[in-house]
Amino acid sequence: MKMLTRPEELILLAVLYLKGDAYCVPIHRRIIQVTGEKWSLGSVYMPLDRLVTKGYLTSRLSDSTPERGGRQKRIYTVTSLGIRALKKIQEVESSMRAGLSGILEEI
16 A cells, blocks of 8 residues: 555545535545645646546535535545555554654754
8 A cells, every 4th residue: 555645645634524515625624724825726637537547435426506506516435545554654654653752843
């Protein structure tokens, strides 16, 4: 299993957080809310496509909604492979941070 990039990790976490309402706009909003950084919609769409290709996400089209002029939303769900990738990145980060407590505060 290949390591996740930080944008891929944030997107997977946002999809988990949003549960059944995980389509691009709320994913985009959640990432901006949490990071405090500006993200273009393209910086969300491209990793979403990669995550689907890798099998970490699945997607489906929602029913049409009048608010969107009859257009459908592409809803994303994290797969078991995506959960494993998130657990792996968490373990790696934890290992990398082991022994650093206090060091970062001193800098």
